[in-house]
Amino acid sequence: MKTFFFAVVLSVLIIALIVTVLIKQEQQSMFRLKDVCIRLMQKFDSWQMMR
Template sequence: MKTSSFILLLCVLFVALLLTFLVRKEQRSINKLSNTFIRLLRKFDSWQMMR
C-alpha cells in the first residue's frame, strides 16, 4: 500500500512539473509573438510619419 501511494505521488508530481514546463514555454512563445507584432506596428507608424 505504501509503495503504490508513493508511486502515485511521484506520478502526480511529474505531471505537475510537465504542465508547468509546457505553460511556461507557451507563455514565452506568446510573448515573442506579441513583441514581434509591436515591433511591426512601430515600424509601420514610423513609415507613416515619414510620408
C-alpha cells in the same frame, strides 16, 4: 498499498512539473509574439509618418 500511494504521488508530481515547464515555454513564445507585433506596429507607424 504504500508503494501504490507512493507511485501515485510521484506521478502527480512529475505531471505537475511537465505542465509547469510547458506553461513557461508557452509564456516565452507569447512574449516573443507580442514583441514581434509591437515591432510591426512601430514600423507601420513610422511608415505612415513618412508618407
